Amino acid sequence: MSIRLEDKQRAFAELSSIKSNLAARGWFPATSGNLSIRIGEFQPEAFTFAVTASGKDKSVSTPEDFLIVNEKGQPTDATGLKPSAETLIHCEIYRLTGAGAIFHVHTVFNNLISELYGEQGTIPVKGVELIKGFNIWEEDAEIQIPVLPNYAEIPRIAELVEGAIVPRIPGIVLRNHGIYAWGANAFEAKRHLEAFEFLFEYVYRSHLLHK
Numbered sequence: 001m002s003i004r005l006e007d008k009q010r011a012f013a014e015l016s017s018i019k020s021n022l023a024a025r026g027w028f029p030a031t032s033g034n035l036s037i038r039i040g041e042f043q044p045e046a047f048t049f050a051v052t053a054s055g056k057d058k059s060v061s062t063p064e065d066f067l068i069v070n071e072k073g074q075p076t077d078a079t080g081l082k083p084s085a086e087t088l089i090h091c092e093i094y095r096l097t098g099a100g101a102i103f104h105v106h107t108v109f110n111n112l113i114s115e116l117y118g119e120q121g122t123i124p125v126k127g128v129e130l131i132k133g134f135n136i137w138e139e140d141a142e143i144q145i146p147v148l149p150n151y152a153e154i155p156r157i158a159e160l161v162e163g164a165i166v167p168r169i170p171g172i173v174l175r176n177h178g179i180y181a182w183g184a185n186a187f188e189a190k191r192h193l194e195a196f197e198f199l200f201e202y203v204y205r206s207h208l209l210h211k
């Protein structure tokens with residue numbers, strides 16, 4: 001599948017703008033985090049996306065921040081850049097959901113809450129307005145956000161993604177690691193990410209309050 005130059009440039013520009021925005025909140029400490037936006041047509045067995053290069057300081061912008069990979073996470077063009085070490089997780093989320101963008105960040109709140117509920121495997125959230133950020137509109141809604149173990153080998157995590165995805169919850173948490181949030185496009189993925197982070201902080205503080 002060949003990618004039009006203008007589509008690639010648009011995806012890179014959009015990733016760059018979101019990267020700066022999330023970096024300003026301190027959501028990429030110590031080079032952590034990765035972002036991707038899908039480009040062009042989607043078939044579960046054939047798709048392409050722009051992804052952050054591995055190990056970069058995500059709080060600065062350079063001409064070497066992003067590259068294009070295929071559904072196996074392999075670069076589509078000759079490049080010296082290495083795709084994110086966690087590209088396989090993006091591949092699996094795209095394959096299963098057909099999403100348009102996936103954003104991954106490490107924050108203190110998503111780490112703390114993942115540890116609190118890691119053993120039980122889901123983070124319960126009930127009756128908080130920002131659940132509507134996921135397009136869930138029922139009153140006093142209750143959701144369960146999936147938590148996966150943080151294995152050292154990314155393929156081992158990737159193979160658990162299919163069993164963990166819950167249709168109406170656009171995210172997965174890795175225990176003591178961070179969140180992957182996705183959406184139909186970058187706007188939606190960012191809204192979902194912000195809603196998750198708000199809810200994690202809420203649940204964590206609420207836990208302390210009621211101790």
Ligand SMILES: CSC[C@@H](O)[C@@H](O)C(=O)COP(=O)(O)O
Nearest residue numbers: 030032033034054055056084085
């Ligand atoms: C430097 S800690 C973070 C990494 O181990 C990893 O979890 C991460 O999110 C960033 O990896 P990257 O390969 O830069 O996409």
Ligand SMILES: [Zn+2]
Nearest residue numbers: 032033086178
């Ligand atoms: Zn990570």
